Amino acid sequence: MDAVSDAAKPVLPDDRALVFVGFMGAGKTTAARRLARRFGVEVVDADARISERLGMPIDRCFAEQGEAAFRALEEELVGELLETARGGVFSLGGGALHSERIRNALRGHTTILLDVDVNVAWERAAGRGRPLARDPQEFRELYLRRRPMYMAAADVVLPADRRDRIDAALPSILALADAPAGTRLLWATSASGDYPVFVGRGLLGATLSPVGGNGFLVTDDQVGPRYADRLGRELAATIEIPAGETNKSLQTAEQVWIALGEHGMTQSDHLVALGGGVVGDLAGFVAATYQRGVPVVQIPTTLVAQVDSAYGGKTGVDLPSAKNYVGAYHQPSAVVVDVDTLSTLPREEAAAGYAEVVKTALIAGGHLWERVRTGADPDADTIFECARTKLAVVAMDERDGGVRQVLNLGHTVGHAIETVTGYARYRHGEAVGLGLLAALRLSGQDELRDEVAALLAARGLPVWIDPAEVDLDAVVAATARDKKRRTGQPVPFVLLDGPGAARPGCQVGDEELRAAVGELAQTGGGAS
């Protein structure tokens, strides 16, 4: 709440600088100037300082003295500037993070990554005499090589698509100063609005969320008793629902609507959803509909919710006949991810969330897939990167018109398995893991399917189905009721040409589908 009242008159921190980093053409110079103007200070543009010191433009230095000479000067000058800075607004050159000295010096400051799409970067940077923006293929390769470096250094990740993003994000960036050390901010964008996503440790009690009015808490009977009183804020009421997917129903939603009315919740208040995907989806749906819509702050406490369901604004409840069949798009006003809450997550729940981590990494490809395929436990950085991957997709297509459907990888068969087993036999993530295996078979990705099956099995996730327990014909039939289907059209599948190359809207023949689902029953002997 402080963040909101400070928004009109921002105060530049006096103990740390705001430093823009990112690839060529991301808009670092532009954004830094815009902020500096707002604060009434001079911007420190590293490239301009280097050029000044050289007494010549950077491209001439590259041509006459070579890149190594430029890098040496960059390290010395920028390293010193950052090591001695107490405040200010900086813009660094695109390659500055190659220097370990500069990376270390950034630790004392707030590093803001302007996250630019490589094609946009090329359009902005090419043809302007920049020495590393001459060949499109080399430009792309450099971009991919540098990405992990930028992500690792960033305290804040801000999409670079619009010049005014920084204005809306600034209060949340400034709020980081009071957050526990190591807290990171991801700025989520969508057609219907932007919001901050904070990821870190010990965040339940932090006052980060820029939402006004009274908070009404919705949680479940497992999470509430454990974490509700750590929220460190006054709540007007706490509404506890029973845990479990079978309670993600219209009946439960009605009970919550009624309780909110009885407790006097108004349009100027907000909901706080504390729990896993069931609480988040249900409370989000209640927030979308109660008095035609009130804000909701999502505080996800399961891995599934922290890497996937808390972001992107899909809310809803299940019908007995189909998953998530009634709902609304309703973006959260903020998401606060406290990874410490995962320490009490039951093993099976953590495993179920892991299936969504694998799904997201397959969609992202690149360094996220490389990290996940090692089988390492998902940490705060992996969670952050999963959120970033999902939100980049949502930013392009909030309402599932096309590209967002890639997020459904593994979900068409997964949802059908959940429905056929009455939402009681499998956790959502467990069903998604099985659905991923079917999707990889349908994609002809046999080696990748084996690799993914091994990752899932290592977490104790099911990689086969007992046909005596689950009616596979019914699973095939239930896929035909998938919400992604349009009248008169077959159900669209998401297939994968390889990590980082998901293809939505694919058609799959009945026989192929039957075979891929049938195969889930034939690979017995793995974990079940």
Ligand SMILES: Nc1ncnc2c1ncn2[C@@H]1O[C@H](COP(=O)(O)OP(=O)(O)OP(=O)(O)O)[C@@H](O)[C@H]1O
């Ligand atoms: N959000 C934006 N939308 C559209 N154009 C932008 C945006 N931000 C910057 N630009 C334009 O893109 C070009 C590159 O911007 P800028 O010089 O700020 O990038 P930079 O990150 O500092 O790049 P470099 O690393 O090459 O110094 C400029 O022409 C700028 O006006």
Ligand SMILES: O=C(O)C1=C[C@@H](O)[C@@H](O)[C@H](O)C1
């Ligand atoms: O990306 C890079 O390596 C560079 C980016 C520019 O900002 C300049 O610092 C220089 O052209 C090198």
Ligand SMILES: [Mg+2]
């Ligand atoms: Mg610049």
